[in-house]
Amino acid sequence: MKTLNIIGVGKVGKVLAKNFLRQQQFAIQQVLNRSMASASTAVAWLGAGRAVDAIAQLQPADVTMLTVSDDQITSVCQQLADAGLLKDGSVIFHCSGAKASTELQAARMAGATVASVHPVRSFANVDLLAEQFVGTICSLEGDEAALAVLVPALQAIGAETVIIQAENKLLYHAGSVFASNYLVTLMEVALRTYQAAGIPAEVAQKMAAPLARQTLENVFALGTQAALTGPIARGDMQTVVLQQSRLSEWDQQAGDLYRVFTQPTVDLAAARISDSHSEK
Incomplete structure (x- = not known):
């Protein structure tokens, strides 16, 4: 040995x-x-x-x-x-x-x-x-x-x-950071946002937990496109604009994070629509 x-x-x-x-x-x-x-x-x-x-x-x-x-x-x-x-x-x-x-x-x-x-x-x-x-x-x-x-x-x-490959280590690890570390950060922002809206911390946990767990289950069972829900998936961009503005009034970092996620989510929703049309 x-x-x-x-x-x-x-x-x-x-x-x-x-x-x-x-x-x-x-x-x-x-x-x-x-x-x-x-x-x-x-x-x-x-x-x-x-x-x-x-x-x-x-x-x-x-x-x-x-x-x-x-x-x-x-x-x-x-x-x-x-x-x-x-x-x-x-x-x-x-x-x-x-x-x-x-x-x-x-x-x-x-x-x-x-x-x-x-x-x-x-x-x-x-x-x-x-x-x-x-x-x-x-x-x-x-x-x-x-x-x-x-x-x-x-x-x-x-x-x-x-x-x-050795040259791909940084990209590979960044994927792990998104899937783990930044997911924790995102949930921290979500919980703080609930609390800023007047929701007690323990209730915020109960509200976020089933949403987060079910969404992750849907991602791995159905794929990212099918798992996407919410205002962008519905094409309700007016709500997106209003939410981003209100978040920025409360906490600029939270508002910036919301804004950064908007375009990739729009692109994901558009890809779902495109794929559904191509399957007909």
């Missing part, structure tokens, strides 16, 4: 490592965090590995997983290479959604093969996701030799793997 070192064990690192361990894909060798206390806590949670708090304490491993912050990937990789921890035949990968495997050039220069792995899931609840990882889509890109090791390991823990 190949050995695995983990650098910067946070939520993503914990979930992947726990599942790799459970399915006996890698033997966890060492866990490096910024402090010994943090590394020891991660080792205790995983139930495997040895905690260290300095690169000098690491021993070479067959596979190294970097789950450090994006701005630390290149420098940590360089430090590992300088310490002689990355050699011919070893694999190193990071788990950034936005950064490509090109961030690991120092490892390539040392003879290792490189990749990036990004699980497309929300990691808000680590304990839950660690137990419900099966079915998670993981995007990968990098060297063929690295992918030959990582793809089977990920599939063994129940992931669905998708190979992408």
Whole structure:
């Protein structure tokens, strides 16, 4: 079984490592965090590995997983290479959604093969996701030799793997940001708007929840065009203009957000009409 070192064990690192361990894909060798206390806590949670708090304490491993912050990937990789921890035949990968495997050039220069792995899931609840990882889509890109090791390991823990190109990482990750992060921001604006209209916060939650849940269900069951409802879908642009104006009076950011969404929604409604005509 190949050995695995983990650098910067946070939520993503914990979930992947726990599942790799459970399915006996890698033997966890060492866990490096910024402090010994943090590394020891991660080792205790995983139930495997040895905690260290300095690169000098690491021993070479067959596979190294970097789950450090994006701005630390290149420098940590360089430090590992300088310490002689990355050699011919070893694999190193990071788990950034936005950064490509090109961030690991120092490892390539040392003879290792490189990749990036990004699980497309929300990691808000680590304990839950660690137990419900099966079915998670993981995007990968990098060297063929690295992918030959990582793809089977990920599939063994129940992931669905998708190979992408390094030059498309930023666009790919932006899609995830729209589908997750900005969706949260949009719901925050929706809830604040209800409250600005005099709706108590707890009632606003009850009003927004079924709308949001049913809309998302419709998107994935029917497609975006069929799921679109509301004034723009009905062609009621007078209401749209009045709402945008009133929102801007109350909160300029909310008004600007409403305005930015208007034209893409008009285009989506128009595409639905065009497609329905072409089907006749």
